[in-house]
Amino acid sequence: MAANADIHLTVGEERVTTGDVTKGEAIDLKARDPEQLHENMKVQFHDIFGEPDETVFSFDFVWTWAFKLFTNTKLWCYRITSLICGLPLAIYWGIHFALLSFCAIWCCEPYLKAYAIELHCVRRVFQTMLNAFYRPCFEAMGYIFYNIRVQVTKQ
Template sequence: MGDVDLINRDPNNINDHIKVCFEDVLAEPEGVHSMDCVWKLSHKCFTLWLSLCYKLSTLCCGICIAASWGCEFAGVAFNHVWAVTPCLRMLELNCSILKRIHETICGCCIEPCCEACGQVFNAFKKQ
């Protein structure tokens, strides 16, 4: 498996859509500005509570949720190894017989008709 990267925790950028910072949520347009101290304290409060609530939530629930998802993906892997892949292989084997039957029927019944039509239209070819 390897070591866990504690710096870049989303190396495949699967959660780019939830990157949120103060400027993404709150903004004051020109002409309506609060006092500077209010804006600075709002930024500090937003950042603090976002971080604190996220850390408390992950502390309380993160390990259990990770265990649950681990079990879920283990079930999917088990299902694919022991059921889905063998079923697909069986389907491929059985369909190969049907493919041969279809090719034989087309070769015997349809191909002569197509060749005859081709000979008829061959007579109209430009010289």
């Protein structure tokens, strides 16, 4: 093999590069929850605060400023937190789900298949014993109780 030869890796008959792993999938910057995963987290000012009686309510400037402060504080706290933690957590969860996929594909499924093959013989022996010893007894009991009829009459 030549020293400057390129190594070509393929996955599913497709050449693999380290470039665009999204395969051109577009991301919608407006609708960021297309699967509706977080419907329960849509919290607005009016979902939390409400003055129920026209005779008991705050000054207009208090209500207006409370709305603005709540909305902006919620928005900027989320943005700053996601700026600080978002990318490291995206890396963490990417690694986590990659390892889960690896374990499911390369460990769990082969183990479960081997276990099913190994237990197939035990299942056949157990099924044969049940058919030989227990099934005739239960069939006989079924025939005994088959003709019993219960009638309820009112007097």
